[in-house]
Amino acid sequence: MRVSDFDFHLPPENIALRPAEPRDRARLLEVDPAGNTLADRIVSDLPTLLRPGDMLVFNDTKVIPARLDGLRRRPGGAGAAIEAMLHQRLGPAQWKAFARPGKRLAVGDTIEFGENLSADVEEKGEGGEVTLRFSLKGAALDIAIAMVGHIPLPPYIASKRADDARDREDYQTIYAKADGAVAAPTAGLHFTPDLFARLDAAGIARHFVTLHVGAGTFLPVKGEDLSEHRMHAEFGIVTAETAQALNAGRARGGRIIAVGTTSLRLLESAAAPDGTLEPFADETSIFITPGYRFRTADALMTNFHLPRSTLMMLVSAFAGYDTMKAAYAHAIADGYRFYSYGDASLLWRAPC
Template identity: 45%
Template sequence: MKTDDFNYDLPPELIAQVPLKTRTDSRLLVYSRAQDRITHTYFRDIRQYLRPGDLLVVNNTRVIPARLYAHKETGGKVEVLLLKKLENEQWEVLVGGKRVTTGKKLTFDEGVEGTIVAELEGSKRIIQFNQPVGPHLKDLGEMPLPPYIHEHLDDPERYQTVYAEVEGSAAAPTAGLHFTKEIMAELRSYGVIFTEVLLHVGLDTFAPVTEDTVEEHKIHTEWCQVSPESAALINQAKAEGRRVIAVGTTSVRTLESAMDGQGGVRPYADTTGLFIYPGYRFKVVDAMITNFHLPKSTLLMLVSAFAGFENMRRCYQAAIEEKYRFYSFGDAMLIE
């Protein structure tokens, strides 16, 4: 399948730069696969499209303030973006600066120092810190907003879901940004059930596929987890014919990675390299809530696999014509 098939033209003014004042005021495009119908509404009215007994699966990862600044021994400034924690206080990072090569020492505030111990592809490096860096991130770090967002974020909590708990992501699972505690309480009263999984989102999630064909692409790996309690709730819903609705592509990837081969999931805690693109047959997920994704991205390929390639093209064109807000701080879509 050609990667260029997943390209589309988006007017720059439709890239949301700041979150809406109220999370649930975002628009919601509902695509019914059974009826092949597009409906335009608002996220605050999502209950109309849910049923008592639906199981919504959310990703409770929390974004860490992963953008750090350091100085080389020569005095030059270096930007360091934490991507993935490794062993023994080593991190995989992205570096911004000249000649940040193996052996270079970096000095941060708070007495934190680091040494580049390996060079990976592009500007990726492995850095060895002299102490655990996690406890210092609140003082050292900034929220790592996606590269297409150029406005300052006044409240960093707006780039966190209201149910974010487990620190470890370099980017937010953005489909969950539309939920408030109030709408979750309303849905629970209606009979909707929530359960949590965990996937730590890496910045590679924003990287476009550069290979000519989709099948050539080697997708990034991410760490995810399904607890025994969540697995039991998911399997019970599947056994009773109730819908399992993934909130976000990260929840989709987690659930499909943990599938047990019989329509359910097993407890799972491991990295996943699952690449979902058209032709994939979903085993667990019955519906999903998602945002509008970048051209040629693996996320757009995933939703195209779920809804159908041509159907997604029509949905995106309709969203552009209706001037929906796109990407992380943008509007939402329910594919049922």
């Protein structure tokens, strides 16, 4: 298949700039490939759509204020404004980042991000990627980044408004605990304490994995040939306890519902060929496209994704290409809100 096969036109008014209030009042499009049906619901309906013994799998990564605005300082040269989007921690004082404009930077340059924080450019890669060594390290660096950094809103929001204090709460799941993401696992943004309580009462279990979502999630797919695209690696953890609980739940007839594409990609990375989940603590760069045979999740809850994106390819692989074309056409026509702060879908896996 070609990248253009995953293109579609989205009217600007369908792009959500703020989340629904309360979060679980967002719309939910249930997509059943087996029955070839679409059903308009809301997220708070979820306990009635699942059954006792089912297992929701959430990504508990926590978004850090990873967008830094700085000024390049070079001996004998003029300063230049630089934006650095941190995306992978390499050590106590080192981060990989996407710099914009990257062409203004050279190895050895210093970027000042505030009165008490600076970084030297140690390496330059492709696409504006740089390796930065900061003047602080460890917890001191984390505190400084939290003070001067901005919540890294996706480009389709950031181009329309600046981030503000609300985003520090809105762009974070209520169960986030593991610092390291520079993009939110957005399907999880819909969950509230009340919804968790009703899921508990319905006998639906919750399990947590960790995948630190990188800025690479915003990068477009270059070229037309899917086989030429390479995903940026992201670090993920599935504990032995979680793997054992999910395997036992499936043995009892429970279904796995991945909350978000990040949870699903991590589960697939941790699965043995027979679908048994194993402990995992490593980087994954899994790229899922139509034709992929899923081994873990029975359903996927996810938001509506960008055209021509790797996530659009993943959902097409999961529920079927034609099914997702019809689902997105319905969502656009019916005024669903798209992307990170938008509405959600509940996709049942297409029959093999």
